[in-house]
Amino acid sequence: MKFLNVDIPVKNLPCLDETFVPLGAFFRAYQQGATKPLAVAVERSGGQIGVYETHIHGTPEMAEADAYYVDRLVKFLLWSWGGFKVTVCGDEAVAAKIKAAYTDTGSRAFDKGFMEQVYETPFIVESLPYDQRPAPVQRTESVGRNTRGGRIGFDAGGSDRKVSAVLDGEPIYSEEVVWFPKTISNPDYHFEGIMAALSTAAAKILEKGGHVDAIGVSSAGVFIDNKCMVASLFLKVGKEDFDKKVKNIYLRAAEQLSNQLGYHIPVVVANDGDVSALAGAMGLGENGIMGIAMGTSEAVGYVDAAGNICGWLNELAFAPVDGQPDAMEDEWSGDIGCGVKYFSQDGVIKLAPRAGITLTGASPAEKLKEVQALMAQDDERAVSVYKSIGTYLGHTLGLYAMFYDIRRVQMMGRVMSGKGGDIIMAEASRVMDEEYPDVHFRPEAPDEKTRRVGQSAAAASL
Secondary structure, three states, X not given: OEEOOEEOOOOOOOOOOXXXXXXXXXXXXXXXXXXXXXXXXXXXXXXXXXXXXXXXXXOHHHHHHHHHHHHHHHHHHHHHHOOOEEEEEOOHHHHHHHHHHOOOOOOOHHHHHHHHHHHOOOXXXXXXXXXXXXXXXXXXXXXXXXXXXXXXXXEEOOOEEEEEEEEOOEEEEEEEEEOOHHHOOOHHHHXXXXXXXXXXXXXXXXXXXXXXXXXXXXEOOEEEOOEXXXXXXXXXXXXXXXXXXXXXXXXXXXXXXXXXXXXXXXXXXXXXXXXXXXXXXXXXXXXXXXXXXXXXXXXXXXXXXXOOEOOOOOOHHHOEOEOOOOOOEOOOOOOEOEHHHOXXXXXXXXXXXXXXXXXXXXXXXXXXXXXXXXXXXXXXXHHHHHHXXXXXXXXXXXXXXXXXXXXXXXXXXXXXXXXXXXXXXXXXXXXXXHHOOOOOOOEEOOOHHHHHHOHHHHHHXX
């Protein structure tokens, strides 16, 4: 396979998407012969700076490949680490193209606006000589695995909310309640649902003679200092209400419960993907865990080799995985080739017609169920859908390994359920064996012990 003057030695392509250009394989092949040092620094909250060291070619015949490589690299780093300032060190021409892309009218205007909303500061792109590149500054956060005392764990999902009451590491109560946060514009609905869950769990702890010592929250969205900066759960809430009532919604809930009980109760809020990875780490008794959930989107969490959460965004649904010029566009960001269209219900729905499956469901969830029903009958068309996703996954895990120190990857979510999930993991493992033999982990399903930990119980340990 040849792409932008780069020969990519690819052995495996998805049977339903043979023009797929695996970005990990492209990155590896592009680096062959690239000798000009380049660093990309990304600054985020608290003065933290991530620095990615690499090389470009820096020759006229490779100028297009250089520009594309750095564009995709910067995009991946932003959605992995998060940040409001990018410094391209070592090539002014490439830096100028990145700067033009991240303007209000540039190709990455969405990314710029998103990061400005998260970090509440203007987004900046700068250029520096390579020898003046910033030094990395990283502060990981040791969270979770706190089991002493009475603890409440709350997990805010898009279709249900879960709460657990835990005493000295032993769950004494849990409940799951259906709610509709994504369709309700009144933030009081969300707050009242959160308070109902916390109050119920607190009562169970008090009934046992315990004391509510802490609250841990697992919630979809981006959180800085326990404040909600962006979250699909509050999709319908207007900006004024969001700023007044949603940004600090979990802090307000903890304060109200504290007032009710007459003593201060600390709260820690973490992205649900990171809590999912934490649950995996607690269940396995290991660190360096990435959790990937394929559902309505691609949700990713990561616990580093020291067992810490890094404070990164890990929003890999919007990180690029495919280089083909006519890759499917993500409606939200306007970019193409991003993970959400490969590792979610959208990925299944995209591939099903190519396999000859006519979908009639009114919603993405219903369409997924149609393919799953065919897979339960070993329909070869459905098999080809799941095999294609497995090929995507094998290549993409090779890409993720370039940016994360991963020991284990646990696969979750509705797309992974049933026979289809088994095919995805088997195919991904085969592709990694053949294409990325130096990457030592392979995708796996959570074991029973990890499942028993559960998302809300893991949140209680925050």
